[in-house]
Amino acid sequence: MVSRRYILRIGGGLLAGLLLPRLPLAAEAVEIRMQGNADGSHVWFDPVGLRVETGQTIRWINLDPGNSHTATAYHPKNFERPLRIPGGAEPWDSDYLLPNETFSITLAVEGVYDFYCVPHEHAGMVGRIIVGQPGRFPAADLSVQATGGEPIPEIALRAFPSVDEIMRQGVVRPA
Template sequence: MKTLPLLVAMTLGLTAVTAQAAEHTVAMKNTGAEGMMVFEPAVLNVAVGDTVKFVPTDMAHNSQSVDTLKPAGSASWVGAINEPVTVTIDKEGVYVYQCAPHAMMGMVGVVVAGKPVNLEQVKADSKALTATFMMNQTRLDDYLAQVK
């Protein structure tokens, strides 16, 4: 007799979570408003539990997490070249990701889930990645400066 209210409560809870989770789309482009080899939008704010779909708008791109620049214990992702990849953002904080073929061209992006609890750590640790950029050298710094 006591299990029914519990079941109803669980079902309602599940429905609430499902209703809140949003899917966001990021395009992978050769040329965008912010220059060559870009993700758009490059800085994306989401809620924990949302999904982000990376779409190969132009050829020869992928999206993969930079594992030194994301919340501790969060899931990594590696999308295949020319394939869309959908990622569920599972932990609060700042995630930096890159396109592997164009990482040296500064093709990076930022996802912020909830509050940017690890922002200072990511800023400090991003210098190693930024040092490898042959162009768009200030891009990641610029993106991280937009994170609030």
């Protein structure tokens, strides 16, 4: 038999739980779509530039029915590419995603993260994510060739939205 005291204790515990301050729920994943023209003549990430909070998850989804794509961080561990993510951040490589496949990461270090599609970098399929608040990471001229590793094609360098544009808009869609 359940005592009255037991019921009051459980009820009091539930009431106390309702009065405790709530921790914010983890933000929903932000989606970056991998897309392309039907004839394969043009491929892109949408958005191409994005600002998120520390600890937010990014999910790439391949919506291009005619191509496989990757989401790959510029980092020496990835095909000896130049470092274009914050020091201390873990590099990622989604491997090839077939149509409708997804890949997710959670970014925990503030800064600027540049990424590309391995088979389509030469077509300018690149993107930039800014994690954190303005002014908390050192400004860098990311429009120029980084030192070390394989050079980035000029078309890819021109395709990155500026840090200022991403900070102003939050999301930058492809032109």
